[in-house]
Each structure stands twice: as structure tokens, then as C-alpha cells.
Amino acid sequence: MISEKMKPLVNNNSAIRAMFEEGNQLKAIYGADKVYDFSLGNPNVPAPAEVKQAIIDILNEEESTMVHGYMSNAGFEDVRETIAQSLNRRFQTNFSAHNLIMTVGAASGLNVALKTILNPGEEVITFAPYFVEYGAYVSNYDGKLVVISPNTETFQPNLTEFETKITAKTRAVIINTPHNPTGVIYSEETLRKLAAILEKKQKEFGSVIFLISDEPYRELAYDGAVVPYVTKYYKNTIVGYSYSKSLSLPGERIGYLIIPDELEDSENVINAAAIATRVSGAVNAPSLMQRVIMRCVDAQTDVSYYERNRNALYQGMTDAGFTCIKPQGAFYLFVKSPVENEKEFCEAAKKYNILMVPGSSFACPGYVRLAYCVSYETIINSLPYFKKLGADYGL
Amino acid sequence: MISEKMKPLVNNNSAIRAMFEEGNQLKAIYGADKVYDFSLGNPNVPAPAEVKQAIIDILNEEESTMVHGYMSNAGFEDVRETIAQSLNRRFQTNFSAHNLIMTVGAASGLNVALKTILNPGEEVITFAPYFVEYGAYVSNYDGKLVVISPNTETFQPNLTEFETKITAKTRAVIINTPHNPTGVIYSEETLRKLAAILEKKQKEFGSVIFLISDEPYRELAYDGAVVPYVTKYYKNTIVGYSYSKSLSLPGERIGYLIIPDELEDSENVINAAAIATRVSGAVNAPSLMQRVIMRCVDAQTDVSYYERNRNALYQGMTDAGFTCIKPQGAFYLFVKSPVENEKEFCEAAKKYNILMVPGSSFACPGYVRLAYCVSYETIINSLPYFKKLGADYGL
Structure with a gap:
């Protein structure tokens, strides 16, 4: 009953939804503070x-x-x-x-x-x-x-x-x-x-x-x-x-x-x-x-919040041996996957309750996206697991 | 530079915009309370x-x-x-x-x-x-x-x-x-x-x-x-x-x-x-x-306000000799034009500062639409002019 033009969009959507639901499942099992969800670009800083x-x-x-x-x-x-x-x-x-x-x-x-x-x-x-x-x-x-x-x-x-x-x-x-x-x-x-x-x-x-x-x-x-x-x-x-x-x-x-x-x-x-x-x-x-x-034309969100997150995540990821360029803006870090198939890497990260988006979703396979519009604690608490994840790949 | 699909919409829009601007001009000349603008379906009852x-x-x-x-x-x-x-x-x-x-x-x-x-x-x-x-x-x-x-x-x-x-x-x-x-x-x-x-x-x-x-x-x-x-x-x-x-x-x-x-x-x-x-x-x-x-799922607008408007306008228009069915709902009155070309009728109404929408805009020529989501005073004050307008057409 769906128009021909909507069909591929519906099929493609299932993968994103599956990831979203998997995140919710992990949070239900381990508690939200034990899941390091870097998948969504939803600002966590309240409106000014x-x-x-x-x-x-x-x-x-x-x-x-x-x-x-x-x-x-x-x-x-x-x-x-x-x-x-x-x-x-x-x-x-x-x-x-x-x-x-x-x-x-x-x-x-x-x-x-x-x-x-x-x-x-x-x-x-x-x-x-x-x-x-x-x-x-x-x-x-x-x-x-x-x-x-x-x-x-x-x-x-x-x-x-x-x-x-x-x-x-x-x-x-x-x-x-x-x-x-x-x-x-x-x-x-x-x-x-x-x-x-x-x-x-x-x-x-x-x-x-x-x-x-x-x-x-x-x-x-x-x-x-x-x-x-x-x-x-x-x-x-x-x-x-x-x-x-x-x-x-x-x-x-x-x-x-x-x-x-x-x-x-x-x-x-x-x-x-x-x-x-x-x-x-x-x-x-x-x-x-x-x-x-x-x-509110001159009101501003708390950019320093995201900047602190960026600094902590970039430092932590490079310390763990990952390769990425330092973001100048927005709230995403784009990290080179240690293996060619970055979807496999995203799967492997889930055993540490880390959620990331494969670069294929941005027409750039071999990379993963981390959205750091999350709490600072989420970043700090995730870093030991990123270190373990890196070690699993010999970084 | 406009897409082919937008072109007819842009051309068609000019007529509506012209009417809107004409209304504003009339209001600037005669004062808003001396213009009987029944053209827009914009509710005048405040939110509950x-x-x-x-x-x-x-x-x-x-x-x-x-x-x-x-x-x-x-x-x-x-x-x-x-x-x-x-x-x-x-x-x-x-x-x-x-x-x-x-x-x-x-x-x-x-x-x-x-x-x-x-x-x-x-x-x-x-x-x-x-x-x-x-x-x-x-x-x-x-x-x-x-x-x-x-x-x-x-x-x-x-x-x-x-x-x-x-x-x-x-x-x-x-x-x-x-x-x-x-x-x-x-x-x-x-x-x-x-x-x-x-x-x-x-x-x-x-x-x-x-x-x-x-x-x-x-x-x-x-x-x-x-x-x-x-x-x-x-x-x-x-x-x-x-x-x-x-x-x-x-x-x-x-x-x-x-x-x-x-x-x-x-x-x-x-x-x-x-x-x-x-x-x-x-x-x-x-x-x-x-x-x-x-x-606010069970909040309601003041329907009695529109009902009073409907009653006054329907009564006034029929008293002035116009033909229309009594609306059971919404806030529009659809009136038979006394002449076949209702656009001519809408033009004629402007000499009394009355603004109406031609039925052609609804694929129903020979009629005009009056939106009565206006103040009660606008309706009451417009009725003598509708009477004159009707008389001009021998009603």
C-alpha cells in the first residue's frame, strides 16, 4: 500500500530503528549510566x-x-x-x-x-x-x-x-x-x-x-x-x-x-x-x-559544555590509539575504524555497551561517528572501555 | 530560476496576494473598523x-x-x-x-x-x-x-x-x-x-x-x-x-x-x-x-462566539435577499452571487469595503465565501452595506 518512492526509505529505515531499539534494550539491561550511547545528535544542553x-x-x-x-x-x-x-x-x-x-x-x-x-x-x-x-x-x-x-x-x-x-x-x-x-x-x-x-x-x-x-x-x-x-x-x-x-x-x-x-x-x-x-x-x-x-536572537547555548566534551573525547580516543581529526565545530568526532569493515567494529564496541554510527551511513565507510552531545560523565566513564576496545584491535 | 512545478503556483498566487494587499490598502485608507473583511479563515477567538x-x-x-x-x-x-x-x-x-x-x-x-x-x-x-x-x-x-x-x-x-x-x-x-x-x-x-x-x-x-x-x-x-x-x-x-x-x-x-x-x-x-x-x-x-x-486535550474554543456570528450573518444576508444554506459547522457562509460572474460581484462589494472570496477559488463559480471568524461588530456593521449591495442587484 506504500508508494513506490517511499518503499526504499521504509526498508532503509529498519536498520536505524534496529540500532535505536538495541540501545534501549542495552539501557534496560545494564542501566542508562552503564551504556555509552554516542549515536544520536540530540543536544543534551538545555535551552538557554x-x-x-x-x-x-x-x-x-x-x-x-x-x-x-x-x-x-x-x-x-x-x-x-x-x-x-x-x-x-x-x-x-x-x-x-x-x-x-x-x-x-x-x-x-x-x-x-x-x-x-x-x-x-x-x-x-x-x-x-x-x-x-x-x-x-x-x-x-x-x-x-x-x-x-x-x-x-x-x-x-x-x-x-x-x-x-x-x-x-x-x-x-x-x-x-x-x-x-x-x-x-x-x-x-x-x-x-x-x-x-x-x-x-x-x-x-x-x-x-x-x-x-x-x-x-x-x-x-x-x-x-x-x-x-x-x-x-x-x-x-x-x-x-x-x-x-x-x-x-x-x-x-x-x-x-x-x-x-x-x-x-x-x-x-x-x-x-x-x-x-x-x-x-x-x-x-x-x-x-x-x-x-x-x-532571543542573541542568546547562546553553552558552547563551552560541548567544547569540554570534545577535548575529553578527542584526548581519550587518541590516547587509546585511535585516529581522528580534532573537530573544529559541531558535536561529532569521526574516528577511523581499526578494521576496514566499520560495521564489524561498531558491533564489537557493543560488548562494552558503546554505541556508534557506522560511517557507511554517511557514505564514508571505514569510519565511525561519535556524537558527543552527551553528559561529560558519559564520556569520562566510556574512556576505559574505548581503551579496552582499542587494545582488542592491537592499538 | 523557479522549478517548472512551482511556476503555476507562483502565477496563481499573485491573485490571492493582490486581494490581500487590496484589503490592507482599504484598511489604511478607511480604518480597519470600516472595512468588512470576510476573506480570511484566521480564527479571531483567542486560544482558550x-x-x-x-x-x-x-x-x-x-x-x-x-x-x-x-x-x-x-x-x-x-x-x-x-x-x-x-x-x-x-x-x-x-x-x-x-x-x-x-x-x-x-x-x-x-x-x-x-x-x-x-x-x-x-x-x-x-x-x-x-x-x-x-x-x-x-x-x-x-x-x-x-x-x-x-x-x-x-x-x-x-x-x-x-x-x-x-x-x-x-x-x-x-x-x-x-x-x-x-x-x-x-x-x-x-x-x-x-x-x-x-x-x-x-x-x-x-x-x-x-x-x-x-x-x-x-x-x-x-x-x-x-x-x-x-x-x-x-x-x-x-x-x-x-x-x-x-x-x-x-x-x-x-x-x-x-x-x-x-x-x-x-x-x-x-x-x-x-x-x-x-x-x-x-x-x-x-x-x-x-x-x-x-x-489541553479536552479544552475547547468558544464555539458560541462563532455560532452567534453565524446566526447574525445568515439572518442578515437572507434578510438582504441573498440565497445561502445555513451552515451547520465551520465558520464560512457560501452565498449565491446575484450575477453569474461572481468575481464581478466581489468587485462591486468593494465599493462598500466588503471583501469576499469568489467561489471560483473553490471550483464553484457563481458563489462567494464569507469567513465569519471576525468580530461580531464587523458583522453587525456590515449588514446595512450588504443590504445596499443587494439592492444594487435588485434583491
Whole structure:
């Protein structure tokens, strides 16, 4: 009874669900504190206190029919203007409310962007390792996802291969920085080179290629690392943002798209994106949370919490003999599996109650992802077991 | 730069936007209280007090990481179970959490249902007049919307024509009760006949035809009218519900799908619908609002407010000589235009600062829709102008 398009998604989902259920089983048997579950990217830092206060103030100060009511499909104008001004202050950009579409999180934002610009059969390029849902999003609009193989030295994008894979059918490129699952931040140099390739190929094919920058981890950068603002490097950039991680609101589904004036045919693209938000069924981003963002536009999650976790896990894993690059941002550590088949490695880790996600799930076999948005204690307590696990593989 | 599929939607949208902007212009010139804007279905009754209290209680009593966090794509299990039990109490159904998928409003619910079951080229039937967005939703999955012409005597569905339009390609039928734009409630007799036709045609074609019941207006029924629960009449029914109108939360995007155990292949359909919710980009229904529904499952909007409006507007319009059936539910009055071209009639009404939506927007020309989710004063103050408008047409 399931549509043909949903069938592979249903089949593929079973494996993820099996892992999730296995984790719950382990916790039931051994107790949650004896299971080292690094599988999920669900922030464990609570939303900043400003969020709670903002909600209460809104309920006391603003009209119910406005707070919970319909607004323009693009979102409340004052909310969008406030975010635009905040971005302009922080990144010396030049946005106004007009350039923002409030979305049901970044996932919905990417879907709105793709629905707006993508025709069946057109190609969307992304760089392995990548968030596996990109494939489903592109397939929603009958596009074809083209995957560039990983540069496992630096996990910066493999631009040499990228250049060869751009065709007349390439409609968009999706990047993700700071990056899930490697924690890499795309450097200014990377973005300049990437933009130069896109400019060249646009000329060569007489086409427009959109660069979609998926940025839910923008605020999670460590050691003072700068996350360059992508619209400054390439004019046909659409930014997808989410407050899921920056304000620990993943369940609330609140984010936005930036569509700059410099983008080709921007007036029409902005207009169509608002309509795409509506007809996709979202209609608009959740209204109360939009009002919350207006009051919390400069609030921040406790980045130092994740940074302490990163330091402890990176140190512990390298001490145990594992190979990994030190994440500059996000909350993931991407570790080289000591054996080629990393699924076997993930299985072996379960005997120490350690749960990790195989790199195959990110089109990058031979690696595993550890999500360190867990308690510090979980990390500290897991390290002796990682040491044993490493020893089992002769590390 | 817009995808081919979005282009007609963008073009079509301009007319609606023009009307919206014209309304704002009139209000700027004459003052909001001198403009009788019956064009929008945005509830003007505030959310019940229980909603505000529930939000504050949740923020004080529940964990931030849970309230604002990810949960199963289908929604929080305790929320779904609470809704199921409430439905069982009210409608003698037999649902459990398992049968519910929390959705980003009813619009998203319909999209999830269609994404789950519809293949390109398959047909979805609906009855004119109908909510125009159904066309966009069906086209999202490359289906074909087949429209049954209206029965303008009763505005119950035209079942004779319906039976002739069902083919081997018919995958689903969308009904909406209480009905936008007529206020009709589909009677038990209608549902029995409709179900009998579907059963017969399923046998004839060896197919499964899903009945999707779009029910955002379920709680808005007047004079003690009963809104039959559709799953009891036809086993392959999927219900789409929203709290937009029942709790005046249209901007919050919170609703659910019911997929009963009796539905063909229900286990797979339920599973696929949860995945469809995720990959469509919604991921899950907004989390805080889910928790609110759990605490407000038996809260109600002030139906008497809308009923008073209905009575005043229906009486006033019939007194002014217009022809319309008395709405049993929802908050719309569907009025016969005194001239065949109802767009001309809508234009003429603007000279009295009256804004109405042409029936053509619901595939039912010759009629106009008045949304009476406005203040009582707006209705009372508009009636002398409707009288003049009627007189202009010799009523």
C-alpha cells in the first residue's frame, strides 16, 4: 500500500530503528549510566534560560490571536527583520526581512529550497561524508544526488573531483559547515576555491548553480574558530539555518532560509520559496517559536559544555590509539575504524555497551561517528572501555 | 530560476496576494473598523486560557531537553496515547498511540498521507467546492486531482457523478467535514452511501481506495449537530486533524493523522507515514505544542462566539435577499452571487469595503465565501452595506 518512492526509505529505515531499539534494550539491561550511547545528535544542553523567559513574556505581553495566529507564509516580518539585523551586525552582511523565509527547521528549509529550484532529473552535488537525509530530500523532487568521494586527510571537500562532476544538469550543491559527521569547518580558502569552480562552470554551461549551505551547527565552533559566511563568497548561495542546536530547540522545528538579493532572479526565488513553504504543508514556521527567536536572537547555548566534551573525547580516543581529526565545530568526532569493515567494529564496541554510527551511513565507510552531545560523565566513564576496545584491535 | 512545478503556483498566487494587499490598502485608507473583511479563515477567538496555563506549567514542570527535544518522528508516545483515549471516549473508537502520527497541522498531515500512498499518475478525487490547496498537495506527488461537480441544492457530495469518476487509477478520495467553504456537515447517510460506493469499486477494480477525511473544523458544529466519525463507516479511512481552529492555534502548526488498525496494510502505512513526516523536512510536529495538546486535550474554543456570528450573518444576508444554506459547522457562509460572474460581484462589494472570496477559488463559480471568524461588530456593521449591495442587484 506504500508508494513506490517511499518503499526504499521504509526498508532503509529498519536498520536505524534496529540500532535505536538495541540501545534501549542495552539501557534496560545494564542501566542508562552503564551504556555509552554516542549515536544520536540530540543536544543534551538545555535551552538557554532566555528561551523560557521569552515564552512567558510573550504570553503575558502579546495578543494570543497574533502569537498563535497565521502570518505571511514567509514568517512574521518583525521576526525576520530582527534576525536580518543580527546577521548584519555579526557578519557584515546586508540582509533585510525580505531575504528571510522562516522554516520548520533546517530540514524543511532545505526541502523548500529544493522544491523551489529543482526539476526532475537535475543533479544536486554533495560531499561525502554527508547527512544521509540529503538523498531523500533530493529524491522528494525527483532530482539526482551526486556524491563526491571524501578527502580523508582533511575532510575538507574534494574539489578536484568536484570540478569533474559538475555537468549542464547540475542545479545545486549542498555543503554543511561546521560539518556533520567530521566537525570540520570549511575554510575561507575552501569557499573561495569552491566559488571559483562554480563561477567557471556556470559560464561554461550557461547555467545557474545554487550553493545551498546547511548551517545548523554555525554557532558551535571551538578555539575561537571562525565560520565564514558563505553568501560573501558566492552570490548564488542560499543559507539554511536552524535553532535546533544553537538554542537546543530541535523538537520545535524552527529555522530560516536566507535568499540574498544578489542571487540570480532573487525576487522570484524568494516569492516561490514562501509559496513552497505553504504548499508543502508546513504553511509557516511555528508562530510562538518565531516570536521567541525575536527576543532571543542573541542568546547562546553553552558552547563551552560541548567544547569540554570534545577535548575529553578527542584526548581519550587518541590516547587509546585511535585516529581522528580534532573537530573544529559541531558535536561529532569521526574516528577511523581499526578494521576496514566499520560495521564489524561498531558491533564489537557493543560488548562494552558503546554505541556508534557506522560511517557507511554517511557514505564514508571505514569510519565511525561519535556524537558527543552527551553528559561529560558519559564520556569520562566510556574512556576505559574505548581503551579496552582499542587494545582488542592491537592499538 | 523557479522549478517548472512551482511556476503555476507562483502565477496563481499573485491573485490571492493582490486581494490581500487590496484589503490592507482599504484598511489604511478607511480604518480597519470600516472595512468588512470576510476573506480570511484566521480564527479571531483567542486560544482558550488552558493553553497559556499549560505552556507555563510545562516550562516549570518538564525537562527542557525533553520539552524542546527530538522524539520519535510520529510524536511523543504519551501525547498520542492521550489523544487516542480522548477520541475513544468521545467517539467510541478504539485507537491507541500506535494509530496516531503527530503532524505540522492538517495541511502537513494531508501531505504526509499523500506522500505515503500516492504514485505518479494516480488519481485523487475530491468534491467541489473544495479547498484549492488540495490541488497543490496532490501535484506534490505527481498525482491527478479529479473534481466532482457540486450539488448546489444541499452541498452534500454529488455521489452519482462520484461513482462514474472512480477508475482503476483512483488511489484516494479527500473529503472535508464540516466543510470549507459551505459549512455543511456530511451526514451519516452520505457517509454510508459514499462508503458503499467505495467498497463496490474496490471490489470491481481489485484496488484499495483510501478515504482521507480532512477535519480541522470537527469541533465547530452548531445547534447540537453531530459530526460522524468517518473511520466507523469505511475501514480504509485516514483522518487528518488540526488544532488550528479548535484551539485557535493556526500559526503553531499542530495536528495529527489517524491511521486505524482496520486500514489495509496498516502497519506498513503507519510506519511509512512516520518516515514521510521526517523526510518531508518536518521531522516531527513542534514539540512544545505536542506537550500542550496533552494537557489541553479536552479544552475547547468558544464555539458560541462563532455560532452567534453565524446566526447574525445568515439572518442578515437572507434578510438582504441573498440565497445561502445555513451552515451547520465551520465558520464560512457560501452565498449565491446575484450575477453569474461572481468575481464581478466581489468587485462591486468593494465599493462598500466588503471583501469576499469568489467561489471560483473553490471550483464553484457563481458563489462567494464569507469567513465569519471576525468580530461580531464587523458583522453587525456590515449588514446595512450588504443590504445596499443587494439592492444594487435588485434583491
